[in-house]
Amino acid sequence: MSRKTEATSCTEALRAFEQKSGESPFTAKHLKLWFQKPPIMDMTDVLSKCKECVQLSLSTNAIRRIDSISGMDKLEILSLSRNNIRKIENLSGVAGTLKELWISYNHIDSTHGVEELTSLKVFCAGNNKIDKWPEITRLATLPALEELYLVGNPIEIRESESKTWRTKVLKQLPKLKKLDGIPVTVEELEAAGVL
Template sequence: MIDKIYGLSGMKNLRVLSLGRNYIKAISGLEGVSDTLEELWISYNLIEKLKGISVLKKLKVLYMSNNLVKDWVEFNRLADLPMLEDLLFAGNPLVESMEESIWRTEASKRLLPLKKLDGETVIREDADSQNQQGAGQADK
């Protein structure tokens, strides 16, 4: 079992890294693949803090369900990932502490590039569609 991420500096072309079901406690040691890594699969670990994730500017997919993230301060670090579009975060204490609809609304507000959250498409209502709906109702 792996408890720490290290030894990736020689993997300059790595695009997908799967480290699920280990004993990893921190997201660190990823600097060597920060320019290429697009997918990080790190579910079922012991991660509480997301410090260190911000180096992954090309990350599009992050599967980190069933870890130990419990507060929005840590979750908000994911906003530093400008290309993140697919996030699996179910099973973390933060998610389990609220209703699913509240979780989905809050998470998608904080991560604007997100297209998929916990396996489901993120649906956003933009201001134009809300205005059109309101105008249509006024005409009736």
């Protein structure tokens, strides 16, 4: 006899948010839907009705894929850390407004899909499975990117052991102001040959 996995739907999470906060999820600026018990497994289009939301927090659930959140026209910060996400997808609907994407502790091995986020300033993707330089190079297409966090990815671990990580990243992304939580210095930019 198979046992059905219990999950909280996005509709149920929004209802719980309203009961706890006393605020309508459809007018709230910050939706805190993290750490639901049982966890959210699937994002649904009901989130698109949250038109005033600036910050959507869905961390520490069991979400398997990013589903479209088109209609969230004011969304600036999306937090999806500590889920079961394998790729960055379906973010074109918020590509012009999203400034921060927090997606650490997932199963992501590629940055493909992030290049359409033209307003992105902060990309936090630590402790994933990113292992190849083209995934870092792709981030150079992001005109506003200032902060990058990739600690715990295979590429960062390997390059940090050989003491080349920061220099190599700054050669690719000279506009960064902060890398892995540490401010970029003029000396580092000079060492990378970008000043």
